[in-house]
Amino acid sequence: MTSDPECLFCRLIGRDGDVSVVHEDERTTTIMDIQPVQTGHVLVLPRAHVPRLADLDREDGAQMFRIAHAAAASLRASGLPCEGVNLFLADGEAAGQEVDHVHLHVFPRSTGDGFGLRLPPTYAIRARSELDATAEVLRRSWPSSSGAGKRG
Numbered sequence: 001m002t003s004d005p006e007c008l009f010c011r012l013i014g015r016d017g018d019v020s021v022v023h024e025d026e027r028t029t030t031i032m033d034i035q036p037v038q039t040g041h042v043l044v045l046p047r048a049h050v051p052r053l054a055d056l057d058r059e060d061g062a063q064m065f066r067i068a069h070a071a072a073a074s075l076r077a078s079g080l081p082c083e084g085v086n087l088f089l090a091d092g093e094a095a096g097q098e099v100d101h102v103h104l105h106v107f108p109r110s111t112g113d114g115f116g117l118r119l120p121p122t123y124a125i126r127a128r129s130e131l132d133a134t135a136e137v138l139r140r141s142w143p144s145s146s147g148a149g150k151r152g
Contacts, residue, residue: 001047001048002048002049002050003048003049004049007049007100007101008099008101009043009045009099009101009103010049012029012031012045013029013045013047019032022042022074023067023070026047027046027059027064028044028045028046028047028060028064029045029047030042030044030071031045033105038081039081039108040080040081040082040108041106041107041108042105042106043106044068044103044104044106045064045102046060046063046064046102047060048060049101050101050102051100051101051102052092053091053102054091056102064102065087065104068087068104068106071106072085072087075108080108081110082108082110083110083111084108084109085106085107085108086105086106086107086109087106089102089104089105
């Protein structure tokens with residue numbers, strides 16, 4: 001497992017700093033977000049330092065989503081305000097990634113909580129020909145293995 005001493009999340013995984021841990025296993029650590037969108041907002045972190053999703057070990061990625069699944073169930077059963085759950089993973093600065101270590105947000109949601117996506121003015125149903133052309137571009141650049149990232 002790799003670690004980067006300059007990475008905030010690597011330091012928190014190693015307990016170098018104040019952290020509220022919810023769950024740990026051999027591949028992931030789940031912590032409370034220090035600046036939660038809603039009470040109960042957690043971050044699922046791979047224990048290995050990986051800045052970008054495409055470089056994430058497949059098994060680490062699969063485990064992150066298994067843990068997010070458990071976190072969602074925990075939120076709904078906890079008694080905390082939670083009528084729904086959003087998962088959010090930002091890959092790269094342009095996507096809103098603030099810490100250069102892959103992480104998956106699990107947000108509890110409630111009606112009227114004020115949180116949501118802001119959609120661009122170009123958000124609209126697209127012509128099938130445009131969708132087909134974009135699909136072809138993506139197929140040409142699709143990783144040759146059955147999934148992206150390194151094999152676990």
